Every structure is written in structure tokens, then in C-alpha cells.
Amino acid sequence: MLAALIGFLGDFDLAEEATQEAFAVAADRWQRDGIPAHPGAWLVTTARNLAIDRIRRDRTFAAKARLLAVPEAVEDTMDDPTFDDSAFPDERLELVFTCCHPALATEAQVALTLRTLGGLTTTEIARAFLVPEATMAQRLVRAKKKIKAAGIPFRVPRDHLLPERLVPVLAVVYLIFNEGYGGRGDLSAEAIRLGRALADLMPDEPEVHGLLALMLLLDARRDARFRDGELVLLEDQDRVLWDREQIEAGRVSLERASALQGNGPGGPGRPGRPGRPYVLQAAIASLHAADTRDWARIAALYGELARLTRSPVVELNGAVALAEAAGPEAGLEALDRLELDDYHYLHAARADFLRRLGRTDEARVAYERALELAHSAPEQRFLARRLAEL
Amino acid sequence: MTYMLQIFSSDAGVEFDSLTEDEQNAIHGEYLAISNAPGVTAGAQLEPATTATTVRVQDGQTLTTDGPFVETKEALGGYYLFDAGDVDAAIELAARIPAARMGGAVEVRPVVQR
Numbered sequence: 001m002l003a004a005l006i007g008f009l010g011d012f013d014l015a016e017e018a019t020q021e022a023f024a025v026a027a028d029r030w031q032r033d034g035i036p037a038h039p040g041a042w043l044v045t046t047a048r049n050l051a052i053d054r055i056r057r058d059r060t061f062a063a064k065a066r067l068l069a070v071p072e073a074v075e076d077t078m079d080d081p082t083f084d085d086s087a088f089p090d091e092r093l094e095l096v097f098t099c100c101h102p103a104l105a106t107e108a109q110v111a112l113t114l115r116t117l118g119g120l121t122t123t124e125i126a127r128a129f130l131v132p133e134a135t136m137a138q139r140l141v142r143a144k145k146k147i148k149a150a151g152i153p154f155r156v157p158r159d160h161l162l163p164e165r166l167v168p169v170l171a172v173v174y175l176i177f178n179e180g181y182g183g184r185g186d187l188s189a190e191a192i193r194l195g196r197a198l199a200d201l202m203p204d205e206p207e208v209h210g211l212l213a214l215m216l217l218l219d220a221r222r223d224a225r226f227r228d229g230e231l232v233l234l235e236d237q238d239r240v241l242w243d244r245e246q247i248e249a250g251r252v253s254l255e256r257a258s259a260l261q262g263n264g265p266g267g268p269g270r271p272g273r274p275g276r277p278y279v280l281q282a283a284i285a286s287l288h289a290a291d292t293r294d295w296a297r298i299a300a301l302y303g304e305l306a307r308l309t310r311s312p313v314v315e316l317n318g319a320v321a322l323a324e325a326a327g328p329e330a331g332l333e334a335l336d337r338l339e340l341d342d343y344h345y346l347h348a349a350r351a352d353f354l355r356r357l358g359r360t361d362e363a364r365v366a367y368e369r370a371l372e373l374a375h376s377a378p379e380q381r382f383l384a385r386r387l388a389e390l
Numbered sequence: 391m392t393y394m395l396q397i398f399s400s401d402a403g404v405e406f407d408s409l410t411e412d413e414q415n416a417i418h419g420e421y422l423a424i425s426n427a428p429g430v431t432a433g434a435q436l437e438p439a440t441t442a443t444t445v446r447v448q449d450g451q452t453l454t455t456d457g458p459f460v461e462t463k464e465a466l467g468g469y470y471l472f473d474a475g476d477v478d479a480a481i482e483l484a485a486r487i488p489a490a491r492m493g494g495a496v497e498v499r500p501v502v503q504r
Contacts, residue, residue: 150477153475153477
């Protein structure tokens with residue numbers, strides 16, 4: 001409803017206020033006259049009319065020339081028997097692309113998306129991101145001001161811009177998900193809801209389905225990830241706690257993504273389109289959720305993902321998979337090509353490979369280095385335990 | 391809306407003088423094409439920041455100093471004024487400006503409507 005109004009009015013604040021007013025009117029009138037046949041459409045129309053009234057009163061009426069073209073006609077349609085919810089286009093997709101426009105800072109993109117699409121209050125968003133409410137309110141105000149002043153459009157980008165514009169949209173949703181994955185489950189659920197909405201709105205984009213699949217697959221293991229406040233490694237997780245139904249749903253999304261791009265996970269897809277990092281990650285997550293893990297395949301997918309993202313962290317994950325597939329020697333060789341000396345996971349992985357190769361002295365040095373660099377208490381305890389066991 | 395596309399070149403970027411004559415001509419051609427693009431109403435290239443003079447007035451006194459107002463590695467080298475429906479069109483035009491891919495950047499700013 002908000003999306004439809006913002007699209008119509010071209011003004012976030014006005015749309016929000018009018019929406020609230022419309023609900024207030026509804027609360028009053030529906031009690032008296034009963035609920036109308038098409039409550040959604042009734043609300044949008046009422047909010048529109050309220051907004052138009054407000055603009056008419058407003059001195060800056062002339063500046064909002066876009067509305068001059070909308071005559072009284074909409075005010076009469078409410079009594080028209082053919083009038084229903086389909087009278088208003090679903091403009092949520094336009095709204096996503098406006099909220100996640102690259103001319104806005106990432107933090108602002110996240111906040112606006114949660115506010116307008118997720119329907120979270122400013123207080124809720126502030127709490128979720130651990131910032132004072134006033135800061136969050138200001139962030140939203142500033143973002144809305146920029147949308148207006150800089151002329152950020154309310155529309156789905158044209159085809160040639162779509163691939164690059166889709167990147168921040170997906171990044172925002174994944175960021176919200178990861179924020180929740182760290183513990184605040186409500187945000188993960190919200191991100192999955194947004195992911196589902198995007199998949200409905202853009203059914204032909206493999207990466208949209210890839211992201212949804214990835215979130216579903218990761219979130220399915222939520223209950224098994226912590227035991228008594230301690231992080232539980234994937235291989236030690238109690239699989240009974242995995243949400244099988246959600247894993248299945250994730251796999252369905254992944255299949256859909258793979259079918260759309262035609263060439264298997266991460267394939268080149270349509271010409272001129274960037275690679276498929278979310279589809280690849282979802283494919284990896286799906287293999288991790290299998291009863292016996294196909295490490296060779298996992299290592300190969302990490303290799304593809306590393307080529308795509310050029311991320312040494314991804315290569316590190318690939319080296320770990322390679323060690324499982326081809327032995328610690330091979331993993332070690334891959335690790336020693338990486339420049340990640342400040343990253344504790346590198347030293348932890350290295351230590352583990354050395355331990356398995358019986359090179360205990362070197363393993364000890366590597367564990368000590370990892371322990372030096374790790375910041376979280378559960379990780380430090382885990383590394384100390386390993387070191388003691390050498 | 392009108393946007394000002396401010397073109398910043400960087401010391402760290404590609405040295406224009408080090409390019410061959412053909413390459414330089416090709417780049418001039420690109421700038422000319424942007425000047426002539428529909429919606430572009432004005433544009434100019436500036437002399438380097440070393441030629442700048444900065445003026446302040448304090449207690450009615452004009453204070454003139456040599457050099458730019460802000461000393462930075464990235465100096466304003468020119469601008470275009472561009473009428474466009476929205477910022478996406480301005481971003482697309484900005485991305486065509488050679489300085490943007492030669493280590494410099496283009497800052498897109500809306501002009502206040504009166």
C-alpha cells in the first residue's frame with residue numbers, strides 16, 4: 001500500500017502520513033459502516049484523497065505539478081462496483097530500487113528498505129542496528145531528502161542498468177539477513193520475507209532466487225548453530241535440529257535459479273551479465289546440508305566463487321574444502337598462496353592441516369598465532385582447547 | 391532537473407600528457423561528444439589549480455592568496471550542466487566522461503531549482 005502511494009505521490013513523507021491517516025479514518029468508518037468489499041483498495045484510495053487534500057492546502061502545490069494531472073476522477077471510483085485491489089499497480093519493486101539506489105549510503109538503503117518495505121518502525125530499526133533512535137530517525141530523514149533533492153527515480157531501472165542495480169538490492173537484503181544471523185532472528189525472518197517478495201517480483205532473475213535459496217539454507221541450521229552459548233561447527237551440529245522443510249524450500253529455489261541461468265551454478269548466464277555469487281553460495285550451502293558432503297564438488301564451487309569475487313576469504317574456504325577432498329597437504333599448499341596473515345581463520349586452518357600431517361611443532365606455532373588474532377571468546381576457547389590437545 | 395557534473399582529475403591518475411597524440415585526440419573527441427549531447431547546456435574546462443587565486447573579504451578588506459581554496463590531489467578540472475529527468479540519466483552521462491575512468495571522478499550535484 002505504501003509502495004503504491006509513494007509511486008503515485010512521489011513523496012515518501014506525504015505517503016507515510018496519508019497512510020496513517022487513512023488507517024485512522026478506516027478504524028472509525030469501518031466500525032460504523034462495515035468493512036468495504038475491497039479494504040486494500042479502499043485504504044489506498046482514501047490515503048490518496050487525503051494526500052491530495054493536503055497538497056491542495058499546501059502552498060507548494062504548484063511544485064507538485066505531477067499531481068495536477070490527477071483529477072477528481074479517483075475520488076468517484078470508490079462507488080464503482082468494478083473497482084477492486086487490482087486498480088492499483090503493485091509498485092513495491094519500484095520502491096526497492098529507489099530505497100537501494102547506489103546514490104544512497106548503504107546504511108540508509110538498509111534503513112529505508114526496512115522502514116518502507118518491511119514496515120518496521122524507526123524504533124525497531126534503531127534497536128536492531130544498535131544505534132540511538134534519534135540517529136536512525138535522522139538517517140531516514142536525510143535519505144528521504146536526498147531522494148527528493150537529487151532526483152533519485154521511482155522506477156525499475158532499464159534493462160542495461162538492471163544487473164548493476166540489482167547488486168545493491170540483493171546486498172541490502174543479505175546484510176539484513178546477516179545482521180539477524182549473528183543472533184537477532186527477527187531480522188533474518190524479515191530478510192527472508194523480503195527475499196520471497198523479490199523472487200515474486202523478479203521471477204526471471206537467477207540471483208534473486210539464489211539469494212533466497214542461500215538464506216533459507218543457512219537459516220535452516222539456526223537452531224543447531226549454538227549450544228549453551230557456544231558456537232557449534234557444522235560437522236558437530238545436531239542434524240535433528242535442522243529445519244528439513246526449509247532446506248527443501250531452499251533447494252527448490254536453488255533449482256529454479258540454476259534452471260534460469262542454464263549453465264549450472266555460477267555459470268556465465270546471459271551475455272553481459274555479471275557472475276552469480278549468490279547462486280554459487282547457495283549451491284555450496286546445499287552441499288553442506290547433504291548427509292554426506294561432496295568435498296570435491298564443494299572445493300570446485302569455492303574455486304568458481306573465488307574467481308568471481310577475487311576474495312581471499314573465499315579461497316581460504318576453498319582450501320579447507322580441498323583439504324577434505326584431497327588431503328591436508330593439498331589444503332596447505334593452497335593456503336600458503338594466500339595473503340591473509342592477519343586473519344585468524346587462516347592460521348587456525350593451517351594449524352589444523354599441520355596437526356593432521358603430524359607436524360606438531362609447526363601446528364603449535366600456527367594455533368598460537370590464531371589465538372593471538374581471534375577476538376571472540378568462544379573462538380579463543382575453541383583454539384585454546386585445540387592447542388592443549390596437541 | 392539540472393545537474394552539475396563536476397570533473398575531478400587526480401595526480402595519481404593517467405597522465406594525459408603521456409598519451410600518444412591519437413589517444414589524446416580520441417579523448418578530446420569524447421569530451422566534445424558529451425558537450426553536444428542532448429540536455430547538456432553548458433560546460434567548460436578549467437586551467438590547472440596552480441593558476442587559481444583565492445579571495446576572501448575580512449572587515450571590508452579584500453584578501454587575495456595564491457592557489458586554490460582547498461589544496462587537494464584531486465582538483466576541479468571542468469564541469470558540465472545537464473538537464474535530465476532524474477539522477478540515473480546524470481549518472482549515465484557522468485560515466486561517459488573520460489576522467490572518470492582515468493583515476494579521477496565526477497561529482498554529480500543537483501542545481502537548486504528556483
